[in-house]
Structures are given as C-alpha cells and as structure tokens.
Amino acid sequence: xxxxxxNAAWGRLEVIAGPMFSGKSEELMRRVRRATIAGVEVxxxxxxxxxxxxxxxxxxxxxxxxxAIAVSDVAALAEVVEAGDYDLVAIDxxxxxxxxxxPLVTGLVATGVTVIVEGLCVTFDGDPFEPMPTFMAxxxxxxxxxxxxxxxxxDAVFHQRIVAGAETGRDGDGPVGATEIDPSHVGGLESxxxxxxxxxxxxx
Ligand code: ADP
Ligand code: TMP
Ligand code: MG
Numbered sequence: 503x504x505x506x507x508x509n510a511a512w513g514r515l516e517v518i519a520g521p522m523f524s525g526k527s528e529e530l531m532r533r534v535r536r537a538t539i540a541g542v543e544v545x546x547x548x549x550x551x552x553x554x555x556x557x558x559x560x561x562x563x564x565x566x567x568x569x570a571i572a573v574s575d576v577a578a579l580a581e582v583v584e585a586g587d588y589d590l591v592a593i594d595x596x597x598x599x600x601x602x603x604x605p606l607v608t609g610l611v612a613t614g615v616t617v618i619v620e621g622l623c624v625t626f627d628g629d630p631f632e633p634m635p636t637f638m639a640x641x642x643x644x645x646x647x648x649x650x651x652x653x654x655x656x657d658a659v660f661h662q663r664i665v666a667g668a669e670t671g672r673d674g675d676g677p678v679g680a681t682e683i684d685p686s687h688v689g690g691l692e693s694x695x696x697x698x699x700x701x702x703x704x705x706x
Contacts, residue, residue, distance in 0.1 A: 511614045512611065512612065512614060513610065513613065513614045513615040513616045514616045514642045514643070515637065515640060515642055516533075516641060516643045517620070517637045517645065518618065518621075518645045519637075519638055519644065520646060520649070521648070522694050522696060523650070523694075523696045524648055525649075526620045526621070526647060527560055527562045527563075527594060528562050529645065529647070530594055530620045531560060531567075542590050543587060543588050543589045544590045544592060545571060545590070545592070546570040546594070547571055547592065548573075549572065549594070551574070551595075551685060551688060552595050553685075558570060558571070558572055560594040570594065576599050576600070576606050579599065579603075580606055589616065590616045591610060591615055592617075593618065594620055594621075595620070596633060596634060597621040597631050597632075600632070600683060604637065607637070619634070619637045624661075626661055626663040626694065627680040627681075628702060628704040629680065649661070650696060652696055654701060656698040660696070660697045660698070660702035660704075661694045662696075664693060664695055665693050
C-alpha cells in the first residue's frame, strides 16, 4: 500500500487575477484581514511604481486601504521577505515586477510560505500580461475576477486605455509597448475603462 507523506515545509500559491476594476485589491485585502485576525505573520507588498495612493498602502479604486511595504523591484522584495519570518506574503500589482518574480515566489512557497499573487493578467492591448499567466498555471488556487463593462454592464475581461495619444499598437511600436513596465501606464478611472469582449477595441 502506498502511503502519502505530507511535507509541512511546503507552502501554497494563491492567485487573484483579472482586469482593472475587477476587485483584485479588495479580495487581497479581505484575505489579509482574515489572516491577521488568525494571528498569521503577514507581509503585504506593493510596487513603488504605483503612485496613485500612499506608497505604504494597498489601495482599492474606491479608496479602501491597508498598510503595505512598497518595493521597486524583485531584489528589494527578496530583501524584505528574507528580513522577516512571514507565514503569508501578499503581493499587489504583481505585473509590475515582471517574470523575475516567478522564481522568487516559487522559492518562497518551497520554504513553507503561503504567497498570494495579485495582478493584471491582460494588458491594455488585450494580450496576456506576464508573469500572471505563469502564476495562474502554477498555483494551488486561482481566482479569476471580471469587472463590469462600462458600456453594457456585462462581465468585463478587458480594460481600454482612454489616454489620448497613448496608443502603442500590438507590436509596441508606439510610445511604450503595453507589456513594458512604464510609469506612464500607471492610472485609474481617468485613464482606463472596463470592457467586455464585444466592446473592447484593441489597437491593431
Ligand atoms: P482592482 O484592484 O481589480 O483594479 P479594486 O479592488 O481596486 O479593483 O476596486 C474594485 C472596485 O472598483 C469595485 O468594488 C467597484 O466599487 C469599483 N469599480 C469602479 N468601476 C468599476 C467597474 N467598471 N467594474 C467593477 N467595479 C468597478
Ligand atoms: P489595478 O489592477 O489595481 O486597477 O491597477 C493596475 C495598474 O496597472 C494601474 O496603475 C494601471 C497599470 N497598467 C499598466 O501598467 N499596464 C496595463 O497594460 C494596464 C491595463 C494597466
Ligand atoms: Mg488593484
């Protein structure tokens, strides 16, 4: 008879993915609040590029926030997690960290840490936005959220960039390609709207 051994040293990868306005940050905050009540040692990480609100918070589009440690890249994130003894690491805006985030996160999970990775899985051109698709493939648990289409009210999987003159084209031949990480892409309701499949008009 085969016996199944459990290895308490392994953590867990949880993913919260979706377009802008889908409630990703709200869901991350809900999970962090629950963990905090349960006495779990939590590190909440935000990216320093996101200057929409106080850098030392994760903030939703309606202004609800929780304290966070803002870091500017994967190396700085590694320093933060190595300096503490965290059971749970919750990362907001994972798309800003790029693909180098994947080995850091899988390494943390291998040492027994539960990691929540939350971010955009699609760019404003409508293409997959790494590293979120990779995390979705590797996770124990994936929550894929949708927003509300601002034209028809149906489920929105996409977001349309509405900044004049900001078009990039799918091959990124404009000002800054959609898969590039750039401060000019940071924004909220003034720069993006949620769109369903029918009403999303990617720049071709
Ligand atoms: P995300 O981090 O996914 O961009 P947030 O958690 O910051 O989203 O904010 C979600 C909130 O945004 C919703 O609960 C709602 O109050 C608000 N909101 C504004 N526009 C929309 C929209 N088009 N669809 C859904 N929610 C929206
Ligand atoms: P949100 O998921 O909390 O709405 O935040 C998404 C952030 O990412 C916001 O600052 C806008 C930015 N962004 C990009 O950098 N590139 C993109 O392709 C899109 C759609 C948003
Ligand atoms: Mg958010």
